[in-house]
Amino acid sequence: MSRLVFFYKDRPLFQQFIIAFIAVILCPILFMMMFSYYNGANEIKKRYEESFWKAAEAVNSDIREKIEELNELTLQMVSQKEIKYFALQRSDNYYEKYVVKQWGERQLFLRRFLSQNNYIGRVSIVGDTGIEYSFYGDEGQEYDGDLYDHASIVEKADKYREILPADGRSAVFLSHLKEGAHVNYLTVARRFSADSYFQMGGTIFVEIQAAMLPHIMSSVAAGEVWVADGDGYLVYQPDTGKIGSHISEYMEMELFDEERGSFTVKLGGKPFFMAYVKDFPSGWISIFTIPVDQMEKPIQYLKTLLLYTLVIALPLTLLLGYYFSKSILEPIHQLEWYMKRLGQEKWEKVIGSIPGNEIGTLMLQYNEMVEQMQELVEKVYKAELQQSQDKLAKRNAQLQALQTQINPHFLYNTLGAINTYAMEADQREIEQMVNMLGKMLRYAVQNPLEPVKIADEVDHLQSYLTIMKYRYWLMPEIIWDVDSCMEQPILRLTIQPLVENVFQHAFGNGIREGHYICIRTHKGDQVLVEVEDNGIGIDGLAQGKYYRLDEVPGVTFGIGLNNVNKRIQLIYGEAYGIILYRNGTGGTTIRLVLPNI
Template sequence: MIRWLSQKSLFQQFTLAMIVVIFIPLVIITGFSYYRATDQISTLVSELLEKVVTDVSQQLDDVIENYDTLTLYLANSEQVRSFVEQPADAYYEKVRFTSWIESETPFHDFILQSPIVNNLNIVGNTGMFYATNRHAMDGEALSRKESILRRAPALTAQYSQNNGTKIIASQVFQVSPGGAFYISMGRVVLGKNDYTVKGVLFTDIVLDELLKSWKREDIKDGYLWIVDLSGQILYHPDTSLIGTRLEASNSQRLIAGERGHFTSTSDKGDKTVHVYSASKYSGWRVIATVPVVTFEAPITKLRNSIWTFSILIIPVILICFFTFTRSILRPLIRLKAGMREVEQERFVRIEGTALPGNEIGSLISTYNGMVTRISELIETVYKAELKHREDEIARKEAEYHALQMQINPHFLYNTLGTINNYALIAGQTSIQDMIEALAHMFRYSIKDLGEPVQLQEEIQHVHNYLCIQKHRHSRMPMIRWETADFEGYIVPRLMLQPLIENVFQHAFPTIKESDEILIRCQAQGELLLVSVEDNGRGLREAVMESTFVDQLDGANLGIGLVNVHKRIRLKYGDSYGLLLRGSEGEGTTVIAIVRLEPPKTSEIKSIIS
């Protein structure tokens, strides 16, 4: 860690120290305080909500307990147990039972007096049923035979699912749109002798009347709702949800225990706390739901206050920090800039404002003294080096001009000898062609060899040379050109003609019809390879791999090849020059390696025109 920190700049080190000393503790303290307070408030709210739902459950239990006592008495009576075993067409027994229950039992009066109970239904497994109601609007629909017989099996099935330990609760329902909600409650009726389920006794309870006792409970920004053991919503402030079922995950949470709480997250990311308590008689879960943001609001205000204070104090801290770091870093930055100048061989003193009186000022003073001394020493060494370089440049220029002047008289001598032989013979018109070609060649060769030319100019110079050779020899070898794609490229002057001349002088002692010369150009990466191949007598000592001509000790290569090789190296460097390969009887190949230099746009236009 220390090694990593030492590799950072001073500004980065100061910044990191400020973050570690100020910002990180501030964030940790604020975050810890916020989440600690949030947790405590969440616990307190959960306890308060748990008390509310427990009270509501107790109120429900008080109502359902009275109801349970009456239904237990009625369901266990001999008359009801006998009635559910009667066949569906036993009309006399139905009339006798109706008379008994309406005149000799208190349950009928209970229905008439209670605002909660709407009607009483007793249904046997045989299809025998009894129904009574007190509300004219919905009563007829609730007491219809098909409605009663349809709901009875579902109630019996729920009794089996609850293991016979809770009061039955069917699906909550609405008889008509916008009307009252009802919920069926009751218990099964056992047989007289075998104590098996023979039927069901249930009443349709008016849900709003049942819940009046606790709907006055005030929960800020929250609400109470009820779910049965199957996950069916029996009551909810949003009436569109009544009768629907919870997701399996939430239903399992509610049924898992008698009381508790859990948190859910909506699709929008809003968190909600649910606290529930179970009814002893029905098994229903009374649930209080409150958004987390409601009880987190006070602590959120505290957190915002801390952050506001932090935002106000941070600028003051930053101003002090940057003032301190600037007083240290500015002279160091000037010293660093001076050292960079030294790297670029520019020895400049640090001048300007007064230097600080601390250790950094002493360091800058020492630097200025060092720069002054180094400048004096470099000036002495530079003058000596400059004189040495001037001498070296003069030597190379002298060598270059000597090479330039060497090649022109050599070829001119040979050509003039040929013309002289023709002059001895009777007058021929071919002498005129030779002299004209010679004039072009001489004019081309006397120009500055350091001036580059296009390859097509070198090719024209070779054509002039071949014109002279055609008159000199009785036969000419076949000349093949493969240079069309590169004639606009830049090459050194007088590079190609000496290579062709070397072929005539060494490859073909006597020219035959089968003799050939191939001039070819190829691009290889950033290199241009111009090769001259012949099928002449070849080299006495075989050179199987291409070798630079200056590496062939003792080989009689002639003035022309050595001259071209040295000029190419003087222009491009030691990686360029003439390569040579061949063997006796197999011909010779000379390859000129130069830099690949495409023609400029103006040169391309001149070639096209």
């Protein structure tokens, strides 16, 4: 199985389509045709079987009821005193025969029975003395001259006397009117008492020509009906020449072991379907049979129809399969060609008609991929260019930092001399201002791209605020909340420019009582440094919205904030930098977003 799967997967796509088409379309069609044929044949057989069983049960019931009627007729007749008396008379007593004839004409039940059951041949009453009289059925039935052979009737009665039950019970069997006759009769006979209940004195029997049995049957299904007695002898068969023969001459008796069944058997070289039902307790068997070719005539029509359907559908299906596979494979081959061109660095989109199916979607996605790859290449080019520019800017910044360190001692010495004069003149304010300015200068001339601790930035900011205290006669309240992040790394000269921006813009109209500046830090996934004021605010900031430095509408910020923002993004990436928003007091909060390193 794995080899077949490997073989299938290793085939070209067109061959896979053909194999899949055969497996998915043709094989199921053939299977369904075969299934329909055999299922139809079985269904027809099942319907015939059920129909035959029902008809056979009806035949058994009809024969059983008719035999019971004949038994009742014979029992009713022999219970009459006229019949009992007649059986005791001598065989040459013609007067008593005439009396019995007159009696029969007066008996309404007998006349009605014979007229309604015109298939009855004769009803014979024979005394053990040899006297005999017979009542005959409707003359419309097939004429048989042997019916009127009285000598043979007496002779038969003598034979029946030996085989009939001595207790007066009836018996049913096949017989001939006389020795050597070819017409079979179904006979119902019994012995009866003439002068006492214990001494049998006569015989009564009713004879029906076996060929007339279909008159008894109320319903006969399509096909032929056979009837066999409990010993297996045919009581009725459409071919009257077979009546009286044993059923084993035509088929095995083992076929009838069950209460009911069906089978197929050859008769005269031709197959016949047969279904039978046994009658209990008599053991009689009713068999319905039909030639197999006649039974399967509807399915043969279906077989021919399916064959023609296959002849028409096969080439049509193959043609449709070819066009179906072509409609799929052509766009795939077209897409394959463009992808090879893509491998040769030729960025070409699929042009021409694009189907509206999944392959068309794949083509559109390919075009989108080519477009995105072109944009990506352009972005990579721009990123590399920006990276080169950033490296150059970083190098220039480092060069500028080095240049600021070329002659720092001259400035330090100058500030030291000013500080000395201030001390000699006892000018404490000038002394402190010069001292803080020198401290800021020493901090500022270091490399601005090298990180320091937030504690260093806070110390530098305090030096700045000390100088500002001498510049303004009224200072805003300074609120500190930075203890949680004092050891966190940060770029040099990043917090002081934010506070300087507050003095320049937030309190541009002057500092009043109640003004404050809050410096706070927070550490989570990122490190946040915020400078909050309750000054005049920035007009471009909407309440509840956050802005990047370059997104504030109608506002251009100065060198300080831009320098801080650019240095942070240069070192840490575009995701970091300065964020601004309007706080609850109407003032501005400047947030510095840094990575948590």
